[in-house]
Amino acid sequence: MAPTLWASQLTARIASALRSARTTAGMTMADVAAACAERGHEEMTAQTIKNLETGRKTSLSVADLLVLADVVGVPPVLLLFQLDGTEEEVEVLPHRTASPWDGLAWFTGEGRHSAAPSGEHQEVLDLYRAHDDVLAAVEASIAMATARRRAAETALDPTLVPGLQERARSYEALSLEDRKDLRAHRDRMRARGLTPPPLPADLQHVDEATLAKDQEATA
Numbered sequence: 001m002a003p004t005l006w007a008s009q010l011t012a013r014i015a016s017a018l019r020s021a022r023t024t025a026g027m028t029m030a031d032v033a034a035a036c037a038e039r040g041h042e043e044m045t046a047q048t049i050k051n052l053e054t055g056r057k058t059s060l061s062v063a064d065l066l067v068l069a070d071v072v073g074v075p076p077v078l079l080l081f082q083l084d085g086t087e088e089e090v091e092v093l094p095h096r097t098a099s100p101w102d103g104l105a106w107f108t109g110e111g112r113h114s115a116a117p118s119g120e121h122q123e124v125l126d127l128y129r130a131h132d133d134v135l136a137a138v139e140a141s142i143a144m145a146t147a148r149r150r151a152a153e154t155a156l157d158p159t160l161v162p163g164l165q166e167r168a169r170s171y172e173a174l175s176l177e178d179r180k181d182l183r184a185h186r187d188r189m190r191a192r193g194l195t196p197p198p199l200p201a202d203l204q205h206v207d208e209a210t211l212a213k214d215q216e217a218t219a
Helices: 003-024 029-038 046-053 062-072 076-080 100-108 119-154 158-191 201-218
Strands: 090-093 096-098
Touching: 003 046, 003 062, 003 076, 003 090, 029 046, 029 062, 062 076, 076 100, 090 100, 096 100, 119 158, 119 201, 158 201
Parallel strands: none
Antiparallel strands: 090 096
């Protein structure tokens, strides 16, 4: 497929996904245009959206894509690659086809596609993805420790309290180890020259501990 035809068909695919997401969200074209304007993207008028959805507009900027995706409430990548089963293959680049899922994974840098990142780029992606996993583990262990401590404190049968307290302590120890793992992972990211994602307010102490450790080392 010629590059210009591929580009216009890519835009048409985005437009189709936009129409579906807009309809699901119960929004008119005017609603979408107004929401785009609220986000500072006044160029996306109701007429522009109509031209896009009817095929008269055959190109779309990255800015358009991001704002439209936010307005209709879907990740931008799902406007590019639809996982609704309507297509078995999509042309991710001129003369290069893949399944919608493989195309999406290629776009996000986590698939087996031939264009997947390697070396330094893959390392950076892996570090950020692993951070999400470690953070999720911390939040889960904290929730479990809190629940076990509450159960020990509210038990109606006094004979159960010692066992419940011991269980609570074991979960609290696990929570502490998970927070240490999170701190170590964030330290590895910093050592790599990366800025770790912001932590939730109730986990700010993880970085404060890191700062205290750094201060001790330089004192």
